[in-house]
Each structure stands twice: as structure tokens, then as C-alpha cells.
Amino acid sequence: MSRLVLVTGAAGFIGSNLCDALLDQGYAVRAADNLSAGEMSNLVQAQGRPGFEFHHVDVSDPDVCNRLCEGVSAVLHQAALSSVPASVADPARAHRDTATTTLHLLAACRTRGVSRFLLAASAACYSERAVQPLREDAEIWPLSPYAAAKVASEQYVKAFVGMGVDGACLRYFNVYGPRHSAKSSYANVIPAFTRRILDGGKLSVFGDGSQTRDFVHVRDVVRANLLALHTKTPLGGVSLNIATGRRTALNDLISAIEARCERKAAVDHLPDRPGDFKHSLADVATARKLLGFEAQVSLEDGIATVVDWMKSSA
């Protein structure tokens, strides 16, 4: 079997961490990104390593997908318009970069005989009304074009199983770690808060900070992908929560970042933001059962990797 793996969205936060880990494991990596959000600086470690090739392409083009899938044994599809607010601003683009890309890559996998497809799916698919901790069979109700495009992508993964492309939908929860950019105006909470605390700025928190999230380190997300890649058991299009199964309140997150930065931050409490979930916590039993996956990185250790990376890349 070929040891060549295609990673889309490879210049992004999660994609670039995946490329490094795959190369460490002896895989050849074909990396593809249109650089709409990703940065080549994320790939400096990968570039020049034996077996690594980078393609500056758009994977919403079926011909591009067909070329990229030639000779590969698996596709790890990370490319997407990864921001919820950006998807609200431009729903058609969210659909193209997230769902259309999935469809064309799956069709190319079928043509080229690629047997494994792993989708970067999202916890954003779950309904606000779903019972916590969230099991994979909880109610699905996308609240944004981003979430809708991820749900559509999952359905395509399932549909293509019957057409010879085995795969899984890895529903990442709140992923954090090195290379998670704080630059975008849509920056996620951990990089945004870490940057502000390091710069001595004020934090803006919606509500009283008691809202909770399931923060999972990128190293664990990478490990979940490798387990799903290696398993001999057919995955059958299954959806799996990739998370820690632990809840962290925003206030506790801020304390953990402050402790690592050795600096306190002033906090502005704003009114609750309509549409924000109060809590999001995964039930992780299915990934444990099917993949033997268990998150290993503690919040303290994970925050340390973010702070150290930000200090070193400043």
C-alpha cells in the first residue's frame, strides 16, 4: 500500500501539525492549500523533509482534486472556511470551501481508488437543545452556514462509503495549540486571550465567564487522525467526537493562561452574546471504543505550548 497521504488545508493550524506528524511517522505527504487563511510559515518544518510536497491549489476544483488524489492511499480533509462569523458573512464561500471541496475530493477518491477519507468535522453540528455531554447520536441542528456545510460534508462521507471510499467524520471540539492564529479578527478564544494577556491588554468576555467548553489540544487531534488512518477495521462513515470529555469554564481558562504568562489581565464583562452555547462537552466513549482514542494533554500543559509558541514567534 502507498504511504502517500493527501492533507488539504495543510498550511492551516491543524493541517500543518498533521503534516509534521505524518512525516515523523514515515509517510510521504502531499499538502494542498489555497493560502486563503493558511500561511507558508506554518510549513517551514515540513518543507525540505523527504517525501513532502506542497501544492498551492484550490480544492473546490474537481480537476485539481483528481490530480491530487493520484497515487495516494488516504485523504485527510482539513480545508474549509473555518470561521463561523466568516461563514455568516459569506455563506456561499463557506459552502464552496467546506462542502463542495468534500464532494469533489470524495469523487476523486472514488475514481483513484483511495480507500480512506478522514473529514475534519465539527461539534458545531449539534443542536443547542442536545443533551450534554454530547453523544454522536444527539440532535443535529446547524446554527450557521459553517455548521450546515460541515453537516452536508458528513453526509457525503457516509454516502461515499457505499461507493468504495471508507472513511470517518472526526467531530473536533474546541481545538487549540501552536500555530492557532491570533491575527484574524475572528481569532478563537485561546490564541486571542493569550495574545492580549502577553501584550498587557484587556479581555472582553461575553457573560459572566461561567460558560464551559471542551478544549482539546492539537496534538491529541493529530493522534486521533493517525489512529483513524491506521485502523484496519472499516470505519463505515462513522461520526466520532474528538475531545477530552472534560469541561473548562472560560474563567478557569483565563486563570490558566494568566498563570503561564505570569501576568493578570483586566476583564470587561459584556452582555451574553445571542446564539452562543452556554456549555459544550463531548461524550468521548465512541472514539475510545472504535479507535482507542483518549486525549492526553492537560489544559495546563497545552496552554504552556501556546504561550511558549507565541513568545517565540513574536
Ligand SMILES: NC(=O)c1ccc[n+]([C@@H]2O[C@H](COP(=O)([O-])OP(=O)(O)OC[C@H]3O[C@@H](n4cnc5c(N)ncnc54)[C@H](O)[C@@H]3O)[C@@H](O)[C@H]2O)c1
Ligand atoms: N480549530 C478548531 O477548533 C476546529 C474545530 C472543529 C473543526 N475544525 C475544522 O478543522 C479544519 C482545520 O481547522 P483549522 O483551525 O486548522 O483552520 P485553518 O483556517 O487554520 O485551516 C484551514 C485551511 O484550509 C485552507 N483552505 C480553505 N479553503 C480552501 C480551498 N478551497 N482550497 C484549498 N485550501 C483551502 C485555508 O487556507 C487554511 O489554511 C477545518 O475544516 C475546520 O473547520 C476546526
